[in-house]
Amino acid sequence: MKNKSKLRYLLIILMTFPLMSCEDSREEKAIAAAKRLAVNESSKPEYRNVIYINIPSPDENPGTLRGNVCGEVKFNHSTGSYTDFTRFFLNILTWENGERSIASGLQFEPKDARFCKSCFEQSWQSMCISK
Numbered sequence: 001m002k003n004k005s006k007l008r009y010l011l012i013i014l015m016t017f018p019l020m021s022c023e024d025s026r027e028e029k030a031i032a033a034a035k036r037l038a039v040n041e042s043s044k045p046e047y048r049n050v051i052y053i054n055i056p057s058p059d060e061n062p063g064t065l066r067g068n069v070c071g072e073v074k075f076n077h078s079t080g081s082y083t084d085f086t087r088f089f090l091n092i093l094t095w096e097n098g099e100r101s102i103a104s105g106l107q108f109e110p111k112d113a114r115f116c117k118s119c120f121e122q123s124w125q126s127m128c129i130s131k
Contacts, residue, residue: 026065027052029098034069037103038090044076048085052092053128064095069103070128086111087120089127 031052039045050071057066069092072085087109094101109124110117 026094026098027054027067030065030067030092030094030101031069033094033098033101034090034092034103037092037101038069038088038106039073039075045073046082048072051128061095063097064093065098066091066093068092068127070124087124089124 070089090106
C-alpha cells in the first residue's frame, strides 16, 4: 500500500514538471547569476528573501531576460563570525536562456551614517517592490 502511495506521488510530480514554464528556470538562473556576480564566494554568503523583478522590454529577443534581483545577504568574516543580514539589489541581464549574464548597479544597504540611507530606501522601493 505504501508503494502505491509513493508511486502516485511520484507520478503527480512527473506530470507537473513539464507544465512548469521556461520563464521560471530563466528567473532562477538570473537569481543564481546575480548571487555569483554580486558577492565573493570566499566570504561564504548566506541569502534570504531573494526575488527577481522582471523589467519587460518589447525589443528584446525571447531568450533575453532583464530585471532586478533584490534580497538580503550576510557574509562570513575571516574570524568565522557572520555579519548581520544586509539588503542588496542589482540589475541583471541574461541571454541565451540564462546561460550568459551581466550585472550592474550593485548596491548594499548602508550601515554607516556617512552614506545616504534614504537614497538606498528610495531605490529599494522603486526597484524591489513589485507593483
